[in-house]
Amino acid sequence: VNNASVVVHVRWTAGTALLSGDIETEAQAELLRRGFPPADILKVPHHGSAGHDPGFFAATGARAALISVGADNDYGHPAPSTLARLNRLGVRVYRTDLSGALAVVARAGGLAVIPRGRSGRPGDRPAP
Incomplete structure (x- = not known):
């Protein structure tokens, strides 16, 4: 059922994101086989479960x-x-x-990730 998730590649002027739903190893392998455009930001599939194709994350870039x-x-x-x-x-x-909640925003000619929930925690700063 997770492999039937919708996968969306989003493009803004500032950058791109791959929203990968809950896809697991089989669907990730199929995307690798077919090819897909790279993305600046990846929404990691299935809450970061261990079910992932070894090359999928690298292929996103x-x-x-x-x-x-x-x-x-x-x-x-x-x-x-x-x-x-x-x-x-x-x-x-x-x-x-x-x-907490995460926001993706255009900033300085690229995309940045801004934590919106628990502010002031170490490491809560925009993506490079």
Whole structure:
């Protein structure tokens, strides 16, 4: 069922984002096979679950990743392996369980991620 999620590539003058719904390994592999445009920002699929194709995150080319996840969820999302892969790729990760709501805004000729919930926490600053 998760692989039937809608995936949207959004383009603004300031940059691009890939909104990947809840797609899992199989749908990610299919997107890799078919090809898709790179994105500055990735909405990480399925709350950052461990079910991801190893090449999918790298293929997006994203500099920032958004993970929509509830605090203290029973599923263990986001998975440590997902966070580690994004970290190895040098992707800046923003999580709703740590920073509250996230806004993507045009700023200084690019896109920035602004945490809108819990202000003043370490690491809550715009994406590069």
